[in-house]
Amino acid sequence: MKTNDTNLARALIASIRNRKRRPSQHPGYVLDSDSMLVASYNVHKCVGTDGRFDPSRVMEVIREIGPDVIALQEADMRFGERAGLLDLPRLRHETGLVPVPVTSNPKSHGWHGNVLLFRQGVVSDVHQVKLPGLEPRGALLAEIDLERGASIRVVAAHLGLMRWARRQQADTLLELLGGRDDRPTILMGDFNEWRLGNGSALNRLEALFGPLPPALPSFPARMPVLSLDRILANRQGLIGNLAVHDTPLARKASDHLPLTARIDLTACLS
Secondary structure, eight states: OHHHHHHHHHHHHHHHHTGGGSOSSOOOOOOOTTEEEEEEEEOGGGBOTTSOBOHHHHHHHHHHHOOSEEEEESOBOSSTTOOBOSOHHHHHHHHOOEEOOOOSOTTOSSBTTBEEEESSSEEEEEEEEEEOSSSOEEEEEEEEEOGGGBEEEEEEEEOOSSHHHHHHHHHHHHHHHHTSOOOOEEEEEEOOOOOOSTTOHHHHHHHHHOSOOOOOOOBSTTSOOBOOEEEEESSTTSEEEEEEOOOTTHHHHOSSOOEEEEEEGGGGBO
């Protein structure tokens, strides 16, 4: 128990130190022709911090961000038909984002609630991964060919609530990526991991993704103190401007705030 208390204290201190990276208003992301914006957002089945089910608010937050690629978690119902909860045709009309195709329940948006949407490019490969553990968890891998010969691999994941499961899930992701060719890779999602130290599943990921970026608090949305959401890259300098999208609407639409990052496309050229 003492170790857990120490880890929590360290996580809270890290979150407080990085509070300045959480803009209080819409950040107004500025990108150039060599950049694109990626984001990760646990939409909490479109139930906001006020207890209301309102998919329109979630889509408006996505429109606020204006991402080129976004990973959503909990975008499908968990039980029953596991139907998708967003109006994807409307989202495409308003943002230009289209989902990476998956093979699953025809009523679902994604794979175990993971949805990966992109604005432009050609998806050359999609791989659905069932992650180990007692909960139904998964990861979605897509390789996207962009303009000017740039190519990027994106992995969207939602790790479990149990620490032992998160460690196994991290190992599964590393095994998956280790069996593929080396290319610029982004791993993002809700990792459910605020702990630091040897017991953290995040430490396992450092073998491929190197030192972790700053821990930015994204949960709970009304008063964020825990860094559960992450965006990692396997190339130094591939991601920059890591920030939490903290707006009044984002604090209501879900219990998580979205995390955003700028991708340097020059690092993705073949």
